[in-house]
Amino acid sequence: VLEEYAGRVRLVFKDRPLAMHTLARAAHEAARCAGAQGKYWPYHDRLFAVQPAFRRADLVGYARELGLDRDEFARCLDERRFAADVERDIAQAQALGINSTPTFLINGRLVIGASSIEEFRSIIDKALQERR
Amino acid sequence: VYYSPIAALLALLVVTASIGAPRALAQIELSWSPSMVKGPPGAPVTIVEFSDYQ
Numbered sequence: 001v002l003e004e005y006a007g008r009v010r011l012v013f014k015d016r017p018l019a020m021h022t023l024a025r026a027a028h029e030a031a032r033c034a035g036a037q038g039k040y041w042p043y044h045d046r047l048f049a050v051q052p053a054f055r056r057a058d059l060v061g062y063a064r065e066l067g068l069d070r071d072e073f074a075r076c077l078d079e080r081r082f083a084a085d086v087e088r089d090i091a092q093a094q095a096l097g098i099n100s101t102p103t104f105l106i107n108g109r110l111v112i113g114a115s116s117i118e119e120f121r122s123i124i125d126k127a128l129q130e131r132r
Numbered sequence: 133v134y135y136s137p138i139a140a141l142l143a144l145l146v147v148t149a150s151i152g153a154p155r156a157l158a159q160i161e162l163s164w165s166p167s168m169v170k171g172p173p174g175a176p177v178t179i180v181e182f183s184d185y186q
Contacts, residue, residue, distance in 0.1 A: 002171060010171025012164050014182045021186035028185060035167035047185045054186065085165065093182050095160045102183040124177055131176040 001120050009124060013044065015089040016101050023054035026077070028086045030059040033076035037068045107131075 002011055015032075017024035027047050034043030046062045047054070056077065063073040076082070093103075096110075104111040107127040111119070162180060 005177070007172055008175055009177045009179060010169060010173070010175040012162075012178060012180045013168045014162070014164065014180055016182040017184050017186065021184060024184055024186035031185070032165070032167075035165065038167070040167040041170060052186045088163075089182075092160060092162055098182050102181055104182070105178075105180040107177055124179075127177045 015086045016093045027054040029082045032082035
């Protein structure tokens with residue numbers, strides 16, 4: 001969808017690890033550690049491809065495979081440098097009543113669940129029209 | 133090598149989303165890290181995805 005609307009749509013990813021997914025929290029923090037080394041999206045894509053292999057050794061391994069500084073990444077993960085940032089995303093989600101994933105806000109309009117591409121197109125087209 | 137985390141929170145967006153009962157509106161400010169955004173800053177449409185890796 002992003003490619004289709006190149007230049008007219010941007011995507012923001014927010015962390016919403018669900019409480020029952022015990023390994024997810026570390027994965028969300030790890031992605032931000034990758035982001036600190038300029039590789040947020042490649043790491044993000046990798047996590048979705050391998051879920052739920054999120055033990056510490058797995059997470060560090062993906063960083064190495066993507067050419068990140070392994071030691072720096074491991075320090076970031078072990079210090080839980082981005083724990084508060086993930087927590088803030090969760091708090092914002094809860095303030096919006098978002099309790100299931102994925103949930104999208106398209107210019108403020110709530111879309112719950114993995115919707116069809118047609119539904120996304122229709123909502124995006126409408127949002128683009130409203131902006132004219 | 134130590135480096136400071138990316139100075140957080142560039143963009144602030146006021147989101148209006150209808151929650152629960154009709155007409156119940158929550159307005160909160162969302163912030164995000166620049167590394168977690170794809171697409172141009174001036175794009176007319178912003179999709180915010182709340183998701184879980186697991």
